[in-house]
Amino acid sequence: MTAAALLETNLDLPRHQGKVRDTYDLGDGRLLIVATDRVSALDVVLPTGIPRKGEVLARLSAWWFNRIKEVIPNHFLSLVEASNAHELPVEVPPELYGRSMVVRKADRIDVECIARGYLAGSAWKEYRDTGQIGGLPLGEGLRESEKLPETLFTPTNKAEEGHDEPMRYSELEALVGDDAANILKLRTLAIYTYAHTVAAERGIIIADTKLEFGRVGEEIILIDEALTPDSSRFWPVKGYEPGRPQASYDKQPIRDWLASSGWTEGTPPPEIPDEIVAATSERYREVYSLLTGEALPE
Ligand SMILES: Nc1ncnc2c1ncn2[C@@H]1O[C@H](COP(=O)(O)OP(=O)(O)OP(=O)(O)O)[C@@H](O)[C@H]1O
Numbered sequence: 001m002t003a004a005a006l007l008e009t010n011l012d013l014p015r016h017q018g019k020v021r022d023t024y025d026l027g028d029g030r031l032l033i034v035a036t037d038r039v040s041a042l043d044v045v046l047p048t049g050i051p052r053k054g055e056v057l058a059r060l061s062a063w064w065f066n067r068i069k070e071v072i073p074n075h076f077l078s079l080v081e082a083s084n085a086h087e088l089p090v091e092v093p094p095e096l097y098g099r100s101m102v103v104r105k106a107d108r109i110d111v112e113c114i115a116r117g118y119l120a121g122s123a124w125k126e127y128r129d130t131g132q133i134g135g136l137p138l139g140e141g142l143r144e145s146e147k148l149p150e151t152l153f154t155p156t157n158k159a160e161e162g163h164d165e166p167m168r169y170s171e172l173e174a175l176v177g178d179d180a181a182n183i184l185k186l187r188t189l190a191i192y193t194y195a196h197t198v199a200a201e202r203g204i205i206i207a208d209t210k211l212e213f214g215r216v217g218e219e220i221i222l223i224d225e226a227l228t229p230d231s232s233r234f235w236p237v238k239g240y241e242p243g244r245p246q247a248s249y250d251k252q253p254i255r256d257w258l259a260s261s262g263w264t265e266g267t268p269p270p271e272i273p274d275e276i277v278a279a280t281s282e283r284y285r286e287v288y289s290l291l292t293g294e295a296l297p298e
């Protein structure tokens with residue numbers, strides 16, 4: 001039997017609810033970020049959760065943060081588990097172990113820093129329609145899912161509501177300053193390039209990824225989640241073939257089911273059937289074990 005999905009958390013601290021994560025301010029320069037099992041698709045949170053998804057997001061992020069910390073400073077301090085929960089200034093119930101991260105609180109830079117190594121999603125649509133990506137012209141004749149001649153940095157703003165809009169590099173410079181824009185670009189590309197190499201050895205293509213950064217004093221650090229199926233497109237190397245969309249290790253089963261369910265955007269989203277939930281949960285766990293080489297801890 002699969003465990004029930006965790007949709008809500010209620011610690012004894014002021015809470016900020018994002019679409020997927022609940023964030024608590026520990027009041028000492030640190031945040032506690034709890035990844036729930038909520039799932040969003042097409043910018044709405046669905047009424048059904050995906051069991052263990054939050055653990056995959058938190059544990060996989062922690063795994064990557066530990067690997068890149070020597071090169072790129074990031075917010076990660078610890079993953080809350082039975083062994084260290086007592087060190088926190090708030091009582092954390094055991095069902096939140098393995099899905100809660102203690103991080104340095106940052107002043108978020110309101111930009112989604114996207115690196116793209118392959119032509120997919122909105123970039124593919126833009127290229128197909130205009131021959132450009134993020135306003136930059138690209139050579140002719142590229143196919144859907146094809147590896148790009150070079151990795152692209154395509155930042156977007158973080159819209160309060162609705163879809164995030166692409167930003168030109170000059171707009172990014174105007175928003176954050178020239179030096180910070182350069183740091184965001186270089187760090188985003190470096191993290192993507194490193195992660196792409198690591199994942200490829202383990203049979204996964206990271207087609208693209210979204211990163212967030214924030215300021216702590218003078219320092220610009222990587223925040224939020226990193227290189228998870230919610231923030232990245234993961235494709236199996238096996239079966240990869242440009243010229244068509246790829247099967248991906250994420251909430252694709254949910255998107256496909258939603259598309260075929262007759263649901264229209266703008267109306268309350270429907271409950272997801274059990275078999276779709278189980279298939280999605282399985283994919284999240286599979287990507288975790290493929291990347292880390294270990295099964296998700298029980
Ligand atoms: N170290 C940090 N300091 C400050 N804010 C952070 C930090 N790490 C992550 N965040 C923010 O915490 C929130 C995590 O929640 P979640 O990702 O579920 O939100 P969301 O619905 O995607 O909203 P958003 O559009 O703001 O990302 C995000 O707003 C993220 O930007």
Ligand SMILES: [Mg+2]
Pocket residue numbers: 018
């Ligand atoms: Mg987010």
